[in-house]
Each structure stands twice: as structure tokens, then as C-alpha cells.
Amino acid sequence: MIELVDLTKRFKQNEAVKKLNMFIEKGEIVGLLGPNGAGKSTAISMMSSLVEPTRGDVRFNNKSILKNPAPLRKIVGMVPQEIALYDDLTAEENLQFFGRIYRLKGTELKRKIDEVLEQIGLIDRRKQVVAKFSGGMKRRLNIGVAMLHDPALMIMDEPAVGIDPQSRNYILETVKRLNEERQMTVLYTSHYMEEVELLCDRIYIMDQGNLIASGTKEEIKQILSAEKTISIKTNRLNDRFIAMLQENPTINQVIAGESEVVITVPKEVNMFPKLISLADEAELELNSVNVQNPTLEDVFLHLTGRALRD
Numbered sequence: 001m002i003e004l005v006d007l008t009k010r011f012k013q014n015e016a017v018k019k020l021n022m023f024i025e026k027g028e029i030v031g032l033l034g035p036n037g038a039g040k041s042t043a044i045s046m047m048s049s050l051v052e053p054t055r056g057d058v059r060f061n062n063k064s065i066l067k068n069p070a071p072l073r074k075i076v077g078m079v080p081q082e083i084a085l086y087d088d089l090t091a092e093e094n095l096q097f098f099g100r101i102y103r104l105k106g107t108e109l110k111r112k113i114d115e116v117l118e119q120i121g122l123i124d125r126r127k128q129v130v131a132k133f134s135g136g137m138k139r140r141l142n143i144g145v146a147m148l149h150d151p152a153l154m155i156m157d158e159p160a161v162g163i164d165p166q167s168r169n170y171i172l173e174t175v176k177r178l179n180e181e182r183q184m185t186v187l188y189t190s191h192y193m194e195e196v197e198l199l200c201d202r203i204y205i206m207d208q209g210n211l212i213a214s215g216t217k218e219e220i221k222q223i224l225s226a227e228k229t230i231s232i233k234t235n236r237l238n239d240r241f242i243a244m245l246q247e248n249p250t251i252n253q254v255i256a257g258e259s260e261v262v263i264t265v266p267k268e269v270n271m272f273p274k275l276i277s278l279a280d281e282a283e284l285e286l287n288s289v290n291v292q293n294p295t296l297e298d299v300f301l302h303l304t305g306r307a308l309r310d
């Protein structure tokens with residue numbers, strides 16, 4: 001459906017996006033994950049023809065859209081990171097205003113507004129002014145605006161940022177439902193790996209303008225397939241035990257908390273007997289020892305040496 005080819009954007013000295021290659025197939029939910037400043041917004045602004053690339057191409061159904069963006073614009077719904085609503089208008093009036101921009105009118109506009117309000121769970125709040133809305137409700141209406149013209153491709157720029165977990169879940173479920181019921185294709189950008197992990201079929205991870213990993217969740221986690229992480233919980237962790245773990249040549253990494261220590265070891269090693277004897281020696285009672293599956297956060301840490309949310 002959409003393909004980015006060596007897409008690059010330079011702002012003066014700053015190369016915000018560097019030779020980005022990406023594709024989105026019809027019906028997929030694709031995640032674009034990366035910390036603040038990674039270049040996600042710039043990439044999707046070029047993808048939706050709002051920002052002109054310095055180099056590279058954006059192709060829609062195998063045709064470049066750089067000279068002729070109209071066919072793509074017709075099918076794209078863009079959910080911006082900043083909430084773009086009129087505070088002194090009601091939910092319904094906001095949808096009427098934006099619906100007219102999309103050239104909807106009369107009974108068609110009314111039908112569409114009812115449908116969108118139903119989908120975003122705000123049908124009972126249609127007559128309420130947006131100024132009275134919670135952050136989560138504003139985010140939902142922000143998505144509703146982008147849904148008015150039935151976009152085949154929805155591009156969402158951190159649509160659930162800064163809201164409570166319940167509203168976030170509602171948004172994630174709405175996106176999933178729209179994808180399942182209407183085969184809507186979605187590009188979902190976020191710096192929360194949990195959102196992307198929950199929602200997306202395929203994921204691209206960006207950092208400092210570069211694409212650092214891509215693939216299905218399983219493929220990306222394969223990057224860490226040579227190692228496993230073990231979490232050890234005790235009532236009282238002691239320095240002796242931590243020192244013994246740090247000195248053990250099989251253990252690659254030791255991260256100690258107050259009552260939990262997390263170690264990384266090669267995948268094939270069975271650490272359980274050794275951990276039990278080390279704990280015995282350090283006169284420590286173990287509460288639990290769990291092998292953890294790697295998360296996308298672990299992959300990001302492994303690739304960049306930094307946490308995703310620092």
C-alpha cells in the first residue's frame with residue numbers, strides 16, 4: 001500500500017530522518033516505536049505529504065506521491081500528536097466543523113457523526129463542550145475527527161500520550177476494532193513499547209533518525225535470542241549474594257534492586273541449581289526465581305544502551 005524509500009529529512013544541520021525504508025500492507029497495524037526526538041513525527045509527516053523530504057520517495061500503490069499527493073490524501077486519516085479541537089464547541093459541533101472540511105453535508109454528515117460518536121464512546125457527551133472533557137475524552141474525539149471520511153489508512157501520532165490507563169485501553173481497543181471490522185490499515189507511533197506490543201502486527205524501531213530494528217514482535221525479540229533474563233526475588237538482598245553473582249563467569253549482567261536482582265545469562269544455561277547453592281552460601285532465602293521473556297524495551301536497551309523512556 002505505502003512504501004518509504006531511503007526517505008531523508010534534514011533541518012539545517014540536523015538530519016531528523018536518515019534513509020528510512022519502510023512498507024505498510026493493506027489491513028496491517030504497523031507500529032513505529034522510538035523515544036522522543038527519534039524522528040517519528042517527521043517520518044509520518046513526510047509519509048502523509050505534509051512535509052517535503054530532503055531525499056528519497058514515498059510510494060502509494062507503486063506510484064510516487066511527491067508530485068501528486070491527492071490519491072493518498074483522499075484515503076488518509078491523520079491523528080495529530082497535539083489535540084486539534086475547538087474547546088468552546090461541543091463534541092458534535094467539532095465533528096460538524098471538520099466534517100464540512102471533508103465536504104460532508106446534510107444527512108450524510110449527520111449519519112457519519114452518529115457513527116463516529118458511537119465508535120469513540122462519546123454518544124452521550126455529544127452536546128457537551130470540549131472544554132469540559134477529560135484528557136482521554138479529548139484524545140478520543142481527536143481520533144473521531146480523523147475517522148469522519150472513512151479513511152482506509154489511519155496515521156496516528158502518539159494518540160494515547162498523557163492519559164489515564166483506562167482511556168488508553170479504550171483507544172487501543174477502538175483501533176483494534178476498526179482494523180478488524182473495517183480492515184482499516186493503521187500506522188501507530190508511540191514511545192510506549194507496551195502499546196505497540198499489544199496492538200501491532202509489525203514494528204519499526206527508530207532512534208536518532210535511524211531505523212534500528214524492524215519485523216514482527218517475535219522477529220525483533222529474536223535479536224536477544226542468545227540470552228535470557230532471570231529475576232530473583234528475596235526478602236532481603238545482601239551484598240555478598242550480589243558480589244557472588246557479579247563474580248560468576250556465566251552471568252553476563254547483574255542489575256540489583258532492593259529485594260529483586262535481575263541477571264542475564266546465555267540461553268542454554270540452567271542456572272537454577274547454581275542460584276540455589278549461591279543463595280545458601282550467602283545465607284539468603286529465595287522467594288522466587290523466574291525466567292522472563294524479553295520485551296521490546298529489552299531489545300531497545302540492547303541495541304542502544306539506553307532505556308526507551310529516559
Ligand SMILES: Nc1ncnc2c1ncn2[C@@H]1O[C@H](COP(=O)(O)OP(=O)(O)OP(=O)(O)O)[C@@H](O)[C@H]1O
Nearest residue numbers: 011014016034035036037038039040041042043158
Ligand atoms: N520543523 C522542524 N524544524 C527543525 N527541527 C525539527 C523540526 N521538526 C522536528 N525537528 C527535529 O527533528 C528531530 C526529530 O523530531 P520528531 O518530532 O520527528 O521526533 P519524534 O520521534 O516524533 O519525537 P516526539 O515524540 O518528541 O515528537 C528532533 O531533533 C527535532 O528537534
